[in-house]
Amino acid sequence: xxxxxxxxxPLDSAQRGDxxxxxxxxxxxxxxxxxxxVSFFLLTxxxxxxxxxCALWSVPLIRLFGGVEMAGTxxxxxxxxxxxxxxxxxxxLAWLIARAKDKRSLFWGPDSMVPQPRDVVDFVRQIRWYLxxxxxxxxxxxxxxxxxxxxxVFWGVFIIGGSGLLLWFPEFFSRxxxxxxxxxxxxxxxxxxxxxxxxxxxxxxxHVHFRPDKFPIDAVMFHGRAxxxxxxxxxxxxADQLPDGGEISRTSRADHFAPPPTxxxxxxxxxxxxxALAVGILCVGxxxxxxxxx
Numbered sequence: 001x002x003x004x005x006x007x008x009x010p011l012d013s014a015q016r017g018d019x020x021x022x023x024x025x026x027x028x029x030x031x032x033x034x035x036x037x038v039s040f041f042l043l044t045x046x047x048x049x050x051x052x053x054c055a056l057w058s059v060p061l062i063r064l065f066g067g068v069e070m071a072g073t074x075x076x077x078x079x080x081x082x083x084x085x086x087x088x089x090x091x092x093l094a095w096l097i098a099r100a101k102d103k104r105s106l107f108w109g110p111d112s113m114v115p116q117p118r119d120v121v122d123f124v125r126q127i128r129w130y131l132x133x134x135x136x137x138x139x140x141x142x143x144x145x146x147x148x149x150x151x152x153v154f155w156g157v158f159i160i161g162g163s164g165l166l167l168w169f170p171e172f173f174s175r176x177x178x179x180x181x182x183x184x185x186x187x188x189x190x191x192x193x194x195x196x197x198x199x200x201x202x203x204x205x206x207h208v209h210f211r212p213d214k215f216p217i218d219a220v221m222f223h224g225r226a227x228x229x230x231x232x233x234x235x236x237x238x239a240d241q242l243p244d245g246g247e248i249s250r251t252s253r254a255d256h257f258a259p260p261p262t263x264x265x266x267x268x269x270x271x272x273x274x275x276a277l278a279v280g281i282l283c284v285g286x287x288x289x290x291x292x293x294x
Contacts, residue, residue: 011270012261013213014220017229021260022242024231025224026252028092033221035085036153037276042078044197044283046071051190052290079164086157110140110237115151119144140237149204156196163189198287201280209277217277219269225258 010016014024025033046065049058065071100106107114121137122144128134142150163185166173170182208218213233220226231239238255248257261269 012217012219012266013215014218014223014226014230015261015266017227019227019229019260021225021227021258022231023224023252023254023256023258024220024226026254027224030221030224032085032089035081039078039081039085040200041276041279042074043082043193045279046075046078047190047193048197048283048286051194052287052294054294055286055290057286057289076168079161079168082157082161086153086161111142113142113147113150115144115147119147138236139234141235143235145207152196152199156192160189160192160196163192194287197283201284205277205280209273217270217273219261219266219273222269222272223261223265224252225261 045061049055049062049071052058062068062071065074097103097106105111108116118140122139125134125137129136166177166182166185167189173181208214209216220230226234228239228242231242242255248259250259252258
């Protein structure tokens with residue numbers, strides 16, 4: 001049962017149209033995304049007060065987490081969660097490659113997450129579409145925007161996570177590294193984390209919340225399914241390959257037909273999505289204020 005906004009439009013843009021529904025993301029993808037959300041928010045909310053200790057909101061925020069020492073502990077727990085899901089994902093990729101019959105398709109082609117020349121072409125076509133100079137690009141399973149978000153996590157774990165490990169265990173790494181490395185690591189860790197937070201809470205949130213065809217929320221990553229109309233608009237090349245009809249699969253196998261999200265699932269996804277949106281907007285506001293007035 002769909003839940004609608006006061007305008008009569010679906011609250012969840014992934015449920016626009018009449019269906020049928022298809023599985024877009026499986027359980028593993030959704031659980032990993034949930035862990036990413038929790039760990040990222042904890043890292044951001046416990047790290048920003050250190051980066052902007054001069055801001056008026058830094059002391060209340062630190063107190064909210066139980067003080068400096070407790071905030072540091074929570075920050076490290078979230079870091080362990082980050083390394084945990086990253087390691088699990090690498091293991092999942094290794095398992096996926098080992099059991100794939102067509103290994104080439106994992107690294108090249110329309111179903112691959114690996115950036116390709118096609119993505120540059122799609123980027124140019126989208127800019128032309130924005131300017132009214134051409135048709136909207138037809139994306140395959142993953143667009144260049146989704147690939148950028150995906151590999152940004154790899155960059156973040158290596159750069160932010162690596163510099164964080166140096167600062168977490170200075171005695172251990174000082175056996176091999178000179179002292180100036182820790183000064184560099186401090187700058188890299190703070191500035192790259194600030195860049196990641198700003199990107200997620202502005203560009204990424206706009207893409208999944210504030211785009212006209214997404215507003216007020218796209219909950220496909222929460223419940224894993226979307227209508228065929230959604231797929232035809234967001235990933236038309238993939239939608240062209242979907243069968244016309246078939247048996248509903250409840251095992252979240254990609255591209256199989258799915259039961260529609262329940263009202264409870266829709267409302268839960270909306271609450272979680274709007275809560276994340278509110279916190280993200282407050283963080284962006286706090287960052288802008290601190291940069292302007294500190």
